[in-house]
Amino acid sequence: MDRPIERRPRRPPGFWIALAAVALVVVVWLGRPLVRKWAAAETSVAAERLRFGTVVRGDLIHDIAAQGRVVAASRPTLYSPAAGIVALRAREGTQVEAGQLLALVSSPELESRLAQERATLLALESDRARVELSARQQNLANEQRVALTEVERRTAEREVDRAERLSALGLLNQIDLEKARDGLAVRTLELEQARQRVEIEREMLDFQIQDARSRVERQRLVVRDVERQVAELEIRAPFAGLVSTVSIQDADAVVRGQALVGVVDLSDLEVEIAIPESFADNVAPGLAAWVRVEGREVEGTLTSVAPEVRDSQVAGRVAFNGGPPAGLRQNQRLSARVLIDHRQDVLKVPRGPFYESGGGRLAYVVADGIARRRAVTLGAVSVTEIEVLDGLAEGEQIVLSDLGAFEGAETLLIQN
Numbered sequence: 001m002d003r004p005i006e007r008r009p010r011r012p013p014g015f016w017i018a019l020a021a022v023a024l025v026v027v028v029w030l031g032r033p034l035v036r037k038w039a040a041a042e043t044s045v046a047a048e049r050l051r052f053g054t055v056v057r058g059d060l061i062h063d064i065a066a067q068g069r070v071v072a073a074s075r076p077t078l079y080s081p082a083a084g085i086v087a088l089r090a091r092e093g094t095q096v097e098a099g100q101l102l103a104l105v106s107s108p109e110l111e112s113r114l115a116q117e118r119a120t121l122l123a124l125e126s127d128r129a130r131v132e133l134s135a136r137q138q139n140l141a142n143e144q145r146v147a148l149t150e151v152e153r154r155t156a157e158r159e160v161d162r163a164e165r166l167s168a169l170g171l172l173n174q175i176d177l178e179k180a181r182d183g184l185a186v187r188t189l190e191l192e193q194a195r196q197r198v199e200i201e202r203e204m205l206d207f208q209i210q211d212a213r214s215r216v217e218r219q220r221l222v223v224r225d226v227e228r229q230v231a232e233l234e235i236r237a238p239f240a241g242l243v244s245t246v247s248i249q250d251a252d253a254v255v256r257g258q259a260l261v262g263v264v265d266l267s268d269l270e271v272e273i274a275i276p277e278s279f280a281d282n283v284a285p286g287l288a289a290w291v292r293v294e295g296r297e298v299e300g301t302l303t304s305v306a307p308e309v310r311d312s313q314v315a316g317r318v319a320f321n322g323g324p325p326a327g328l329r330q331n332q333r334l335s336a337r338v339l340i341d342h343r344q345d346v347l348k349v350p351r352g353p354f355y356e357s358g359g360g361r362l363a364y365v366v367a368d369g370i371a372r373r374r375a376v377t378l379g380a381v382s383v384t385e386i387e388v389l390d391g392l393a394e395g396e397q398i399v400l401s402d403l404g405a406f407e408g409a410e411t412l413l414i415q416n
Contacts, residue, residue: 043406044413051400052366053350055392060348062341062380062387064283068273068291068318070332072264074239077247080254081232082107088250090261096237102261103235105254110233114226121219128212135205142198149194153187160184241265244330269324271300273336274313280305288339289318293325302338341380347388352400355386363392364399364412371399371412 080086084107090096163180166172245262248254271291275283285304290297299321306315318336354363360378364371376391392398399412406412 043409044415045406046415049401050414051352052397053352053400055347055349055388055394055396055398057345057347057394060343060346060380060385060387061339061382062343063337063339063382064275064279065383066273066275066316066336066338068271068334068336070269070328070330070334071272071317072241072244072266072330073268073270073317073319074241074265075244075262076238077245077259077262078102078235078238080105080235080256080258080260081229082110083255084108084110084233084253086248086250086252086254086260088246088248090243090246092243092246094243096241096243096263098237098239100237101234102237102243102263105233105235107230107233110226110230114223114230117219117223117226121216121223124212124216124219128209128216131208131212135209138205139198139202142194142201146191146194146198149187149191153184153191156180156184156187235260237263239263239265241267264330266330267324269320269328269330270303271318271320271334271336273316273318273338275305275316275338277309277312277314279340280309280314282340283314283316283338289336290339291318291320291334291336293328293334297337298325300336337383343380343387346379347392347394348385349388349392349398350400351381351384351386353402354398354400355381357403362403364403364406365392366397366399366414369414369416371414373406373408373410 082105084105087104087106088102089104090100090102096102160177160180160183163172163177167174167177241263243261244264247259247261254260283302283305285302287302289300289302291300292298300318301321302316303319304317308314316338318338355378360381361375363374363376365374374391377389379387379389381387
């Protein structure tokens, strides 16, 4: 039942040594690129931990992103013009029309002052009428005096004429003739002085009348001002809108300058955005802007930029072109983009953390699995892209991830 088995020839020991040597040579040959990479790199990092971007040429929209909230362009707060008791005529959230009564302030002190000023006006008007009547009487008396003096002068002229005729006939001596002539001179002088006195007194009476009229006009202005203050006790809506806030309760006692009611114009909404301080010098009123509302961008214009910095931010206002879209609510949170510049045919790379961590002066250029550190010059920065001024060529690939983890290494091995 046994069957003989042929014994295979035994290979010499040198065969296995030669085979191992050949295998080692093959492994070294195939692993030479990897060895060179390990030798050239200071450290290594897994590719899945990195984000890469390619240098391309095209248009760069230099814009900045900002968060904001919807505010009413017109949202005044109405204040009490005087101390008194307030009566509310509208509640918070009420729709109001322009000129509608919102609150009424009762001020007995102001109403009493108005009555006093009106009484003073009536007294001054009475004084003015009395001065005008007295002036007419005085002018009439002066005119009568002048007329009487003219009659006396004409009588003196006739006396002189009669005396000259009698003297020519020898019936009157020279002394009586001279006396008649002296009487005429006196009457002439009296007439001239009466006319001058009438003119002076007329000017004086006109001045008194003008002064009385000025006092009346001044008092009339005072009455109008107090009437305006009394009218302002009726707090009315400056435009059609919504009562946003009511700061007092009905029948409260208020003081002058106390906030009463706030009104907003919901038909004129804007977006108040917070611009980073680093971009404050690049923004100015008139720049184009886009506001993202319900997944779509609505075109607008930057209308104002605050002159001061608060919490490392600058406040700005964006107005919607063509009016605000429907459905917006006050204080609603929105995101916006402000266009600073539009540059054509420039080198650019996607924006990433490498820009901030490298200070905009460093980048790791990837080639053959090795990322090499290189000095670069970057320009305008948009929300998604960065302009390349120097140090990179079109088509090169760079690391967009944070460079802080590389600890300043000159080369990196990218492990796939």
